[in-house]
Amino acid sequence: MPDELEIEEHDGSAWLGIHFFRVRALRARGALPVPGISSFLQLNVRTYVRGADGLPGVWFFSIDASSRLAALGVRRIYRVPAFHARMTLEPRGDWQEAECVRVGEPGRVFSARYRATEETLHAEPGSLEWFVTERYRIFTADAGAEMHHDRWLLSPARADIELASIAPLALDGAPRCHFAFRQDALIWPPEPIAS
Secondary structure (H helix, E strand, O other), rough: OOOOOOOOEOOOOOOEEEEEEEEOOOOOOOOOOOOOOOOOOEEEEEEEEEOOOEEEEEEEEEEEEOOOOHHHHHHHHHHOOOOEEEEEEEEEOOOOEEEEOOOOOOOOOEEEEEEEEOOOOEOOOOOHHHHHOOOOOOEOOEEEEEEEEOOOOOEEEEEEEEEEEEOOOOOOOOOOOEEEEEOEEEEEOOOOOOO
């Protein structure tokens, strides 16, 4: 992580987020979605940071995508560790079963099932949910990108995690899980981080 970034804590702890979701209709402004790269599954492993200017953002340890072209595009444009992976996300009753196996890196796997357990909510300011979702910046090794999205509509969730070797460190303890419903986002091209 660049020296300009500081890991941000909530209630005295740094947090690692593992987000599994489906991207739909990804496209450049004014363009139509392109088959093969506009819709795919994605898993990202992130932590929460502040830039030198004090603004909060997200630092990606990795991004895995079911589209090889999407992974290549993310790696080249945003300069984050992005990988092609075999991924599935399938409903099984009330549960969603998610699996990610990184291509060419045996042992880098995420396998879990999850489901929403309560009514939807918007995060309260100061809560952990607010801390991890109210982020409008992506940081990379030498750049940053602005992003915009509405407040997340969340539901507390239950998750049974079978494997999480995709994470950069061993995880222990019970996960804090949330199910997020549709979220539209705008992401700007990266710009160099001012020294």
